[in-house]
Amino acid sequence: MTDTSIPYTRMDVCNRSLETVRHSRNLGMEVLSAEEDGVRVRLPWREDLVGNPDTGVLHGGAIFAMMDQAGGMANSCRLFPNFEITPTIDFRVDHLHAPTPGKAVVCHASCYRLTEHVTFVRLTTWEEGKEDGEPVATALATYTRMKLDKKGRVVS
């Protein structure tokens, strides 16, 4: 259900965080969809994000950074319309197979449990266009909730 009294959408919140997070912007990330049950985020293949110059495969670190950011957005989607900062507590990624050089990757991140202080997030990344097939990476993460007051200061 959409509450029309809220003047912004989950998509707006996610795009806003991309605008303010310089490193994620530098990675070339793009939000494809933002719903209560999760976000879909795209990371392009780019020459400067390559990890092995002999093969042209994206660096695991670039995939990690994109997924960590996607997890934060999944938190924002779950917490919507409230806004909190959610620093990562721990993050584990499994690289199931290398994405094809030259191909973008798409991550789906979902906050499947929200507690008073902690959020639990599951993430899956596929090669773009192969979202029905085997993922290239899966991850599990926890984040901590830092509530903000109206002035944007951390309350707890």
Add this chain to the structure above:
Amino acid sequence: MTNSLKALIEACRKGEAAHQDLIDRVPYARFLGIEVRAQGEELTFILPKNPENIGNPTLPALHGGAVAGFMEQAAIIFILLEMGEPKVPKTIDFTIDYLRAGLFRDTFAECRVTRLGRRIANVHISAWQKRREEPITIARAHFLLSEENN
């Protein structure tokens, strides 16, 4: 290409090439701006303070992903130098604990190989800013060294 990597590693071991050359051949390492300092046989990796790596503009704090990518790359270089037949290791998994905010300042990392098998390496990576004893993140990763079935 692989031959040139092997030759470069040989040269690094003999002190005839700078370890930085090993990092600079990796596009993503240049994207983050990673540096390395060798003291004797000890390597310290450095992620110099760089506004491009900021994740939280208010604090300001480094992006957790940039710190993780830095640590993963540090481990890859570290293992490469330990391998008899150097071949770029593939990351199997990477697990990181964030202990403190990565502030907008230089970050350092060191690696310890817990086990270097024929096929798999287990590496522990620790990153700090103010003091080595106060890590901002610790990570553990497994790398695939060889895909041969032996």
